Amino acid sequence: MDTVILSDWLSARLDRAAAEPSYRQVLRLMQQAILTGQLPPGTKLPSSRTLAGDLLIARNTVLRVYDQLTAEGYVISTMGSGTYVADTRPDSVAVNARRASPASGSIDKGAPTPIRREHGDLSSRGRRLIGQAGVSPKQWGAFMPGVPDVAEFPARTWSRLQAKLWKEANPDLLTYAPGGGYRPLRRALSDYLRVARSVNCTPDQIIITTGIHQSIDLAVRLLTDVGDRAWVEEPCYWGARSVLQSSGIKLVPVPVDDEGLNPREQDLQNPPRLALVTPSHQYPLGMVMSLARRRTLLEYARQHKVWIIEDDYDSEFRYGSHPLASLQGLDEAGQVIYVGSLGKMLFPGLRIGYMIAPEHLVDTFRTGVAELYREGQLMQQAVMTDFIMDGHLTSHVRRMRALYGERRQILIDAITARFGNELPVMGDEAGLHLVLGLPDHANDREVAAAAYDAGVIVRALAAYYSGETPARRGLLLGYACVPNAQIGPAFDTLARVIEQTALGASTRTTGQRRHAT
The missing domain is CATH 3.90.1150.10 (Aspartate Aminotransferase, domain 1)
Structure with a gap:
């Protein structure tokens, strides 16, 4: 494509009635011509004055296009000589190496290998995760399980508390969340959980996360290796199962009965690295783990150094009786990691969860959450603190x-x-x-x-x-x-x-x- 043809080609494609500015159109069209080879490497571009006259646009527009093409490496400008299309073709050595046959070492001079699509691009665990995904395209309406009525949330109260904090605009609330989260929130949660769930903890043991999924993920990353075994309830929440499997954990389904988790003899003979349980309200069947089973599980975990993740996802909502005490409250060996979320109490989009780490692991979990996820949301955590302290949560x-x-x-x-x-x-x-x-x-x-x-x-x-x-x-x-x-x-x-x-x-x-x- 010579310079005359280039002017004609651009002029035919320039839409002067479009909302897109002429500068953006000319830049896009010239990039397209260079990438497709219509303007081959070494082609000298017309002067900015000539091209502006041919296209009936301002010369500054063409100068701006040439400057951007130069900055992005499409063209090279030489003082006193002109502007030329740069050679941006893929390096032939690299391309030929990709085409080499692993079996014979020969070079395929033909068409490039077709790009894989959809699940063919995924790892084996990626395919398993997507193939077994339980997430629904709809998250609201009859009879979507596990979703609170967000229309009943006291939005005006929340908005008032939030506006007050934003008005003050404390810079400390606009940065990353150090030390496992906003300390006043951890203190408020510690007080709430001691009363409502019989949890034994100090504010320092609470790590603020974005929800139960992240809490489980953090615990698994810090306490297990790929190939370790984990007990999961059969049946169990599909989301927790996906988190464990995506971390390379081998799942051991353990049946539940009317008293909760009921390990078989073969299960007991092969202690896992961790056990994930929902003792206060088994998900999805709803039974409560009996006190005898709880004490048995805790003693087994103590003897065999098994980590227990207690998922306490919605125990505030019991009908006809008070909320039940947590498994963590019975733990004297420091083997239970308690995880929960405020989403089901308030609204899922809040994305504030928490975990209670054993005292000797507090510093490890604080470092882990900061290193892996770079937590923030301190402003939301501060609003949540005021919401709790003013009695609105209760x-x-x-x-x-x-x-x-x-x-x-x-x-x-x-x-x-x-x-x-x-x-x-x-x-x-x-x-x-x-x-x-x-x-x-x-x-x-x-x-x-x-x-x-x-x-x-x-x-x-x-x-x-x-x-x-x-x-x-x-x-x-x-x-x-x-x-x-x-x-x-x-x-x-x-x-x-x-x-x-x-x-x-x-x-x-x-x-x-x-x-x-």
């Missing part, structure tokens, strides 16, 4: 516990009215969801997919088991984020899907007759 949790209790009962009543005792309800004593059992022959994954197509979000219980054949079939139904008036209609929709996909024709007829009466 009153909000109390109010939401009552509201969620109402919604839980509305949902249970809807289930009973439609199915009677035919489908069992499990894990409804606490938390933000319950499990609706399905017949053994039912495919709960298919039911969940059909419900999604009908506009209702549920999770298949099978997704929480590590094996292909789950011990139980069922659906997780979250009720916390569903307004009272919408629970009945939404469940009617779900019930029709269940009757069509999981139950036989006779059951469907019986259900319709019961519903009509």
